[in-house]
Amino acid sequence: xxxxxxxxxxxxxxxxxxxDVPDKLIQRTNTKxxxxxxxxxxxxxxxxxxxxxxxxxxxxxxxxxxxxxDAKTGWLGTRPGxxxxxx
Numbered sequence: 825x826x827x828x829x830x831x832x833x834x835x836x837x838x839x840x841x842x843x844d845v846p847d848k849l850i851q852r853t854n855t856k857x858x859x860x861x862x863x864x865x866x867x868x869x870x871x872x873x874x875x876x877x878x879x880x881x882x883x884x885x886x887x888x889x890x891x892x893x894d895a896k897t898g899w900l901g902t903r904p905g906x907x908x909x910x911x
Contacts, residue, residue, distance in 0.1 A: 828861035828911045830854050831891045845887045849875035857909065867910040876907060 833850055852874040860868045870876050876884060881897060888895040888909060899905040 828857045870907045
């Protein structure tokens, strides 16, 4: 991928019925992506501080894939972990 894109919950919900990702997490993701892209970065990490939980991580990964992002997930000890997003 060559450019950062805003994630639209409406678009994602049209593609994936029944996936629930909190609005706060989507907003924080978009903010981090835009800030990183502005700085010339090509990736960001999303953590529990951004609203990622063990319960919403699977739906979040599906949402990112539906939005065209390359995302990988990992664990931070016993914490919910992180998701690395690249564009």
